[in-house]
Amino acid sequence: MKKSLSPVRRSLLKSGLKLGGLVGASAVAARGVHAATPAGPDPLITEIQDWNRYMGDGVDANPYGKPSEFEADVVRRDVSWLTADAKSSVNFTPLHALDGIITPNGLCFERHHGGVARIDPADHRLMINGLVDTPLVFTMADLARFPRENHTYFLECAANSGMEWRGAQLNGCQFTHGMVHNVMYTGVPLKHILAEAGVRASGKWLLPEGADPAHMTRSIPMAKAMDDCLVAFRMNGEALRPEQGYPLRLVVPGWEGNMWVKWLRRIEIGDLPWHQREETSKYTDLLADGRARRFTWEMDVKSVITNPSPQAPIMHGRGRTVVTGLAWSGFGTVKRVDVSIDGGRNWTTARLDGPSFSKSVHRFYHDFDWDGRELFLQSRAIDERGNVQPTKDALRARRGENSIYHNNGIQTWQVRADGAVENVEIS
Amino acid sequence: MSGRVRLPGWWPSSHSVQGGTGVTGLRTARGRTLFRWQASGLIGVLSAVAGPLLADVAAGKAVFAQCAGCHAVGAGAAHRLGPQLNGVLVRGAGTIEGYDFSKAFVDKVEAGLDWDEVTLDAYLQAPMITIPGTKMAYPGLKAADERANVIAYLASIDPDGSSVAVVAIAPAASPADTEQTSASDEPRPLAKDVPVPDHGVLHLGRPALEEEVAAWDIDVRPDGTGLPSGSGSVVTGGELYDAQCASCHGVFGEGEGRWPMLAGGFDTLTDDRPEKTIGSYWPYLSTVYDYVRRAMPFGNSRSLSDDDVYALTAYLLYMNDLADEEFTLTAENFAGIEMPNVASFIADTRSEEAWFESVDEPCMRDCAEGDATVAMRARVLDVTPDAESDQGGSEGLD
Numbered sequence: 001m002k003k004s005l006s007p008v009r010r011s012l013l014k015s016g017l018k019l020g021g022l023v024g025a026s027a028v029a030a031r032g033v034h035a036a037t038p039a040g041p042d043p044l045i046t047e048i049q050d051w052n053r054y055m056g057d058g059v060d061a062n063p064y065g066k067p068s069e070f071e072a073d074v075v076r077r078d079v080s081w082l083t084a085d086a087k088s089s090v091n092f093t094p095l096h097a098l099d100g101i102i103t104p105n106g107l108c109f110e111r112h113h114g115g116v117a118r119i120d121p122a123d124h125r126l127m128i129n130g131l132v133d134t135p136l137v138f139t140m141a142d143l144a145r146f147p148r149e150n151h152t153y154f155l156e157c158a159a160n161s162g163m164e165w166r167g168a169q170l171n172g173c174q175f176t177h178g179m180v181h182n183v184m185y186t187g188v189p190l191k192h193i194l195a196e197a198g199v200r201a202s203g204k205w206l207l208p209e210g211a212d213p214a215h216m217t218r219s220i221p222m223a224k225a226m227d228d229c230l231v232a233f234r235m236n237g238e239a240l241r242p243e244q245g246y247p248l249r250l251v252v253p254g255w256e257g258n259m260w261v262k263w264l265r266r267i268e269i270g271d272l273p274w275h276q277r278e279e280t281s282k283y284t285d286l287l288a289d290g291r292a293r294r295f296t297w298e299m300d301v302k303s304v305i306t307n308p309s310p311q312a313p314i315m316h317g318r319g320r321t322v323v324t325g326l327a328w329s330g331f332g333t334v335k336r337v338d339v340s341i342d343g344g345r346n347w348t349t350a351r352l353d354g355p356s357f358s359k360s361v362h363r364f365y366h367d368f369d370w371d372g373r374e375l376f377l378q379s380r381a382i383d384e385r386g387n388v389q390p391t392k393d394a395l396r397a398r399r400g401e402n403s404i405y406h407n408n409g410i411q412t413w414q415v416r417a418d419g420a421v422e423n424v425e426i427s
Numbered sequence: 428m429s430g431r432v433r434l435p436g437w438w439p440s441s442h443s444v445q446g447g448t449g450v451t452g453l454r455t456a457r458g459r460t461l462f463r464w465q466a467s468g469l470i471g472v473l474s475a476v477a478g479p480l481l482a483d484v485a486a487g488k489a490v491f492a493q494c495a496g497c498h499a500v501g502a503g504a505a506h507r508l509g510p511q512l513n514g515v516l517v518r519g520a521g522t523i524e525g526y527d528f529s530k531a532f533v534d535k536v537e538a539g540l541d542w543d544e545v546t547l548d549a550y551l552q553a554p555m556i557t558i559p560g561t562k563m564a565y566p567g568l569k570a571a572d573e574r575a576n577v578i579a580y581l582a583s584i585d586p587d588g589s590s591v592a593v594v595a596i597a598p599a600a601s602p603a604d605t606e607q608t609s610a611s612d613e614p615r616p617l618a619k620d621v622p623v624p625d626h627g628v629l630h631l632g633r634p635a636l637e638e639e640v641a642a643w644d645i646d647v648r649p650d651g652t653g654l655p656s657g658s659g660s661v662v663t664g665g666e667l668y669d670a671q672c673a674s675c676h677g678v679f680g681e682g683e684g685r686w687p688m689l690a691g692g693f694d695t696l697t698d699d700r701p702e703k704t705i706g707s708y709w710p711y712l713s714t715v716y717d718y719v720r721r722a723m724p725f726g727n728s729r730s731l732s733d734d735d736v737y738a739l740t741a742y743l744l745y746m747n748d749l750a751d752e753e754f755t756l757t758a759e760n761f762a763g764i765e766m767p768n769v770a771s772f773i774a775d776t777r778s779e780e781a782w783f784e785s786v787d788e789p790c791m792r793d794c795a796e797g798d799a800t801v802a803m804r805a806r807v808l809d810v811t812p813d814a815e816s817d818q819g820g821s822e823g824l825d
Contacts, residue, residue: 079812084675084685085496085507088725114722127635129644134626135635142631168805175811196627207646213728215721217646266643274648275711277718281703284772290696292708296775310805338791343799347791376799380789388789390782398780402701406777414801423805 087115092178096312108181110243114213117263121247130269133198146188152360154328156180158256161407168423171310182361187232203269211265218259219273254330254359255297288400302408303327303381314419318372328361329383336382339366343376343426375415487580496726502588514586531560566670649711651762658757659738661745671724680746690746706747710769
């Protein structure tokens with residue numbers, strides 16, 4: 001945001017308008033929190049504002065457009081204590097500040113294991129080798145000649161909400177649930193590319209590999225590759241962002257984000273899985289008895305209320321209130337979302353709005369009149385297979401607290417009488 | 428099909444290079460002058476114009492890759508395991524704020540140590556000998572030219588992190604440049620003359636050469652498939668480990684800070700805080716070989732020889748009490764080694780859980796008795812970013 005006073009701020013100061021002491025707080029607060037009857041006419045209406053008179057930028061001030069300066073708080077954020085180094089780390093999508101189902105490209109959370117590889121697409125190659133008739137090399141130009149498809153899918157890190165296994169820890173759905181994004185991909189069905197090389201009958205597994213210094217690898221069963229995997233080069237219409245694998249990434253719908261190999265440079269075909277680091281040491285789910293589940297690929301049915309939430313408190317007092325959130329499932333579409341305002345004692349089915357795509361996030365709304373009393377907000381998603389989002393206590397009773405991955409438990413936000421919101425666990 | 432490939436019009440074009448203007452001299456600590464490009468300078472252009480002087484900086488940047496796991500440089504560089512190094516030759520030794528230097532180092536500074544090309548050269552040659560007790564667990568850069576180059580690189584970085592060598596972003600080509608490039612290209616072949624390969628359904632791509640597959644296909648499976656020929660001993664692995672791994676993973680594999688712990692942790696998997704190490708958790712030794720070979724050391728991937736990786740894998744077995752110090756790991760004895768925790772891994776059993784494909788409608792009314800009460804608050808831990816506290820939470824990721 002600009003250091004100089006914005007026109008809005010200037011007008012506010014000039015007119016001496018005070019919004020309940022909120023002037024000078026965040027940009028959100030300064031934008032006028034409710035339309036209570038003022039003592040006198042609103043100078044924002046009765047006085048001519050700078051933006052009414054003086055012209056702003058002409059075309060091309062930003063050849064690649066950016067969000068308004070008043071949206072400067074809507075950014076990815078990290079949790080620095082989580083990891084040893086930013087080159088192998090994660091940041092989080094600001095879910096609390098977004099609506100609809102599409103995540104803007106610049107806000108899609110990042111997870112790298114060896115920094116963001118910087119690759120000129122002219123220098124990029126995709127190799128198919130292993131149990132195939134003809135090992136092949138493709139350039140980006142070759143891939144652009146395959147039949148393309150467009151699909152909207154969520155990508156969720158298996159460790160999303162992983163910090164909450166032992167209890168409420170982070171205040172904000174950006175941090176508790178922000179390792180998810182939802183994007184329309186343009187790419188080539190992987191089965192078409194495999195057909196060029198000719199997969200042999202003994203080929204049952206694939207090993208995609210990245211070109212970054214981590215050379216990320218995961219074992220994927222052939223049935224998934226032939227079902228719905230894409231080799232994608234665009235997201236939301238434009239080229240992949242560098243931090244999302246430019247120029248090429250694998251899309252593995254509904255499955256752990258770690259498998260969506262970025263900077264994809266090679267896919268090997270084999271008869272057995274490889275048991276790579278990211279499917280043995282990591283991305284295996286340790287249970288209370290010391291055993292560990294492996295190859296837990298699908299992301300379970302899950303939902304979270306994104307607003308209100310700790311970073312987005314209720315500023316307007318009692319009365320009409322919009323509760324909204326996201327729901328998704330790696331098993332298909334979300335069939336229903338229920339919302340509770342009393343900590344799960346009673347539930348109301350929320351209104352799903354916008355497109356309902358398989359393995360894509362769904363937007364839900366619950367509009368109600370808040371009486372101003374303390375609330376315990378929860379959401380519970382049910383997918384087309386009948387999978388029901390469990391409580392965190394049910395997950396812990398079944399799995400213990402050391403799984404790290406696949407925490408899809410129901411989130412509770414406490415809304416206090418002053419509208420402040422906190423991440424809590426309830427009994 | 429080798430060489431540069433012309434991309435279709437809808438694909439973002441590759442960058443064309445545009446040189447900048449405004450060269451000024453920069454005196455380094457070695458008394459040499461490096462060229463500094465103020466505007467839109469580029470390494471590629473600089474190398475061509477300025478020759479060997481700047482090649483030192485570029486070569487130094489390459490050497491610095493092995494330092495970058497612990498030391499950051501550039502705009503916004505933060506301290507890691509070691510301090511950030513912006514302007515290290517001019518800012519005054521030990522003066523940077525926010526880094527907890529070793530007592531040994533602070534003592535040296537108080538005794539008059541400052542960094543210049545002579546003192547830094549001596550230190551980098553053998554840090555732990557030059558300053559016994561230093562936190563820098565690094566054996567040293569033995570090649571004098573590599574030390575000179577990395578010092579030249581560090582000298583090129585200002586205290587604010589700006590540098591000729593780290594600014595490598597090409598400015599967008601102007602339309603005029605693009606037209607010029609197109610005009611000078613060879614005439615394009617006629618579409619009807621372009622050969623179409625025989626393979627596949629759509630006849631796209633080209634056959635991969637054996638050398639190409641060999642260069643990239645380095646994965647190893649538990650049954651030993653993919654292992655290269657070679658061998659390495661625990662003793663050799665120990666030397667490599669101390670030089671290239673200990674600074675992050677700890678001398679005993681205990682892990683510094685949030686870096687992964689590699690050794691020990693046996694019988695902790697049912698504890699409140701399990702220690703998931705190679706010895707206590709990893710099911711297969713092949714994963715160690717594969718991962719070290721493809722991704723380690725952090726910041727310098729693919730720099731180890733096949734024998735180096737055998738030696739390090741042997742040493743990691745030794746650190747976990749799974750081999751004695753006389754042991755040598757080879758392609759032949761590799762697949763016979765069973766890891767202690769292999770039997771603890773099970774298939775995905777989530778489908779057995781009650782909420783999976785539930786046939787019962789979930790409760791909608793009066794689902795629990797009494798009002799909800801708070802059992803735990805995030806605020807108590809106070810680990811959310813932007814909060815005052817800088818302490819870490821209970822779970823880490825790596």
